[in-house]
Amino acid sequence: MYDLNYIKNKLNNEIQIDILDEIDSTNEEAKRRIANGVYEDFALVARMQTAGKGRKGRSFYSPLDTGIYLTYTHFTDDSIEDSLKTTVATSVIVKNAIKGATGLDCGIKWVNDLYLNGKKVCGILCECILKNTYDNNKNAIIIGIGINLTTSYYPEEISDKAGSIITNNDMNQDIRNDIVSYIINGLVLFFSDKGYNYIDDYRKSSIVLGKKVELSDASGIYAKGLVKDILDDGELLLLDDDNQEKVIDSGEISLIILYEHDLNF
Ligand code: BTN
Numbered sequence: 001m002y003d004l005n006y007i008k009n010k011l012n013n014e015i016q017i018d019i020l021d022e023i024d025s026t027n028e029e030a031k032r033r034i035a036n037g038v039y040e041d042f043a044l045v046a047r048m049q050t051a052g053k054g055r056k057g058r059s060f061y062s063p064l065d066t067g068i069y070l071t072y073t074h075f076t077d078d079s080i081e082d083s084l085k086t087t088v089a090t091s092v093i094v095k096n097a098i099k100g101a102t103g104l105d106c107g108i109k110w111v112n113d114l115y116l117n118g119k120k121v122c123g124i125l126c127e128c129i130l131k132n133t134y135d136n137n138k139n140a141i142i143i144g145i146g147i148n149l150t151t152s153y154y155p156e157e158i159s160d161k162a163g164s165i166i167t168n169n170d171m172n173q174d175i176r177n178d179i180v181s182y183i184i185n186g187l188v189l190f191f192s193d194k195g196y197n198y199i200d201d202y203r204k205s206s207i208v209l210g211k212k213v214e215l216s217d218a219s220g221i222y223a224k225g226l227v228k229d230i231l232d233d234g235e236l237l238l239l240d241d242d243n244q245e246k247v248i249d250s251g252e253i254s255l256i257i258l259y260e261h262d263l264n265f
Contacts, residue, residue: 001065002045003177010181013188016042022064024051026071027127027144034073034129034140041191043184044071052146055125056254061158066151068179072187075138080128083141084234084249086190087112089198090124090143093186095205098122098147101178104165107207110227110236110255114147115207119163122147145183149176199232206230212258213238215248223248224258 002019011017023029026044028051033042046069052060062069091112098106098114098121106114106121114122125144131137148164150171166175190196203209208227215223215238225240235249 001173001176002047002180003173006174006177007181007184010178010185011188012185015184015188016040017184018042018044020044020046022046022048022050025049025053025144026069027053027125027142030071030073030140030142030144031127031129034136035134037135039075039136039138039140041072041074041188043073043180045069045180053125053144054123054146060123060125060146061151061155061162062146063151063153066164067149068145068147068176070147070180070183071142071144072184074141074143074187074191075136076141076191077138080130080139080141083126083128084111085198086141086143087124087126088202088234089190090126090145090187092198092201092205093190094122094124094145094147094183096201097179097182097186098165100182101175102165106205108202108205109257110206110208110230111234116163116165120148120161121163121165143187147179149179197232199230199234202234203230208236208255208257214256214258216254216256 004019023046026046029044048064049062049069052062054060091108095106106116109115112124113120123146127142129140131139150168151164154162212226223238223246225238228239229237231237235247238246238248240246
């Protein structure tokens, strides 16, 4: 169970944080709060979601108390154009939070899925509400993070891909509360100190760098090639079969790793 006082004691800054027993989606609840006039940064954590959302219109399986379903909303004057940077930083921040709380090292699959032992254990969905949509005079960046902590059953369609960080036997409640506070501290720091470069840490944890991959969007295969680099803003630099470089920056693309062996450049 979540312990709000424990979490707050570990936060480096005062931030509004609410723990909800049940909600459709913490991202949707964040949007409703903005529509209702909340314009200061806030965090929402839910014990379960009845309509958890994933990227590309998918759902995010969010059963009671076996995962962490967290949305952090940040208001900013900055343009939301560098949202890929936020995505990159968030995956590093969540990776570090999991490592800090459990000692476990997740890999990052572009753009922002975290993997452990070949299974996806965390997904991130960034959305935004543009300024003046309501009375908000700043853009709102809504960062939704879903972590499979101890989930042991998954619906059939995701059961071969999804995994959890730890088993129930290895779980102690500090882990859940530590992960939440480390993530919030990391995001507050990211938004207040633009100086830190997350991309180096991102590259080090990438499981696609140096791999042959296939990218697809709604209309089919979009590109295929070797991942030569991940650029400073988070775009993928691909070397296709004709040795042509291609920069990929869309977050709406699916990426499949074709071969698991490393290739050196
Ligand atoms: C993905 O893997 O496609 C992204 C999943 C994001 C899930 C989180 S859980 C908290 C927040 N609320 C939602 O409805 N979605 C995000």
